[in-house]
Amino acid sequence: MLKLVKSDITLSQKATDKFEAIENIAQALTEKGLVKQGYVEGMLNREKQNSTFLGNGIAIPHGTTDTRSMVKTTGVSVHHFPNGVEWGDGNKVFVAIGIAAKSDEHLGILKQLTKVLSADGVEECLRSAKTEQDIIALLNGDVQLEADFDAAHIQLKFPASDMVQMSAVAGGLLKNTGCAGAEFVADLVTKTPTHLGQGLWLVGSDKQVTRTGVSFVSTANDCELDGEKVRGLVAFAACNNAHQPILKTISTLVFNNEHNKLLDASAEQILALLKGEEVATDADESGNNAIFKIKNAHGLHARPGAMLVAEAKKFESNIRVANLDGDGKTVNAKSLMKVIALGVKHGHQLQFSAEGPDAAQALESIGNAIASGLGEG
Structure with missing residues (x-):
């Protein structure tokens, strides 16, 4: 480190x-x-x-x-x-x-x-x-510039019977990930969330918050609050302005009447959506995915990383990549920052998925580029 x-x-x-x-x-x-x-x-x-x-x-x-x-x-x-x-x-x-x-x-x-x-x-x-x-x-990352939000902040299809349970779960996710303390959860369950339409609700608190974070909970049951359907709840723990970009994204979804993009999404899609990234669909169904092993002796440092990103950018398709020997999270293959952050070393396997009109060609071209050494062959 x-x-x-x-x-x-x-x-x-x-x-x-x-x-x-x-x-x-x-x-x-x-x-x-x-x-x-x-x-x-x-x-x-x-x-x-x-x-x-x-x-x-x-x-x-x-x-x-x-x-x-x-x-x-x-x-x-x-x-x-x-x-x-x-x-x-x-x-x-x-x-x-x-x-x-x-x-x-x-x-x-x-x-x-x-x-x-x-x-x-x-x-x-x-x-x-x-x-x-x-x-x-x-x-060193001591200044928080974006809200904490990853898979540990998401709970899908929780069997809640009312909004209090939804708020408690959403608050618990933020407490368990180190964003806030017990006072935050206690305060959150006393608040009346704001209905954003189509069963999507929003709630937040700044009590005993140490890091700004976001959580999302959807329910497996049909429940209501004040006669309105409850399908999903977004909760904020706020101690700075790091959550503003996610709030802006939610506002845009609501303005465009696209609530279901969030309510019907998988956990991975929710993460991408609220972080403003391209939302991947299941590429496995179309077969547009492939795994390639990195040959470069020193891994994907800046030069081969840039070559890989440049290859991905040649294509219209949405291309995502995960380091199967790392944390397994998928990122945008057209972002040099994201690709380098995967920490790819020699022999690591990268899984690519592509969706779009030239998806198959993109994966073939990326595979050829990796096989040729990404400029270091």
């Missing part, structure tokens, strides 16, 4: 272009004793091969496999550019994280960083950071 300290952060940097920025970062890595003289050439060559821009105002310049032997100790140097640096293709970087890593040690760093930095709003937070501690808090 990467643990940043103040000496890893350099504030108030300026650079005319990304190559000057990379040279300065390489010098910092050298002065810290992490790499030998000359590592900068590997970093510059790597940038020329494929951009190290990740998205959200972040880049991760690092060396090539040829210069890995020049790494003395795994570590990073983080440079903050409050005015930004042009990183090509109209992308602007506010924080560049120079990485020096032996073997596949950098995959853990990348996985940690990308999970933290994929949240909405992180770019503005990084741009406006004032101190080393501000940067450290953001990169």
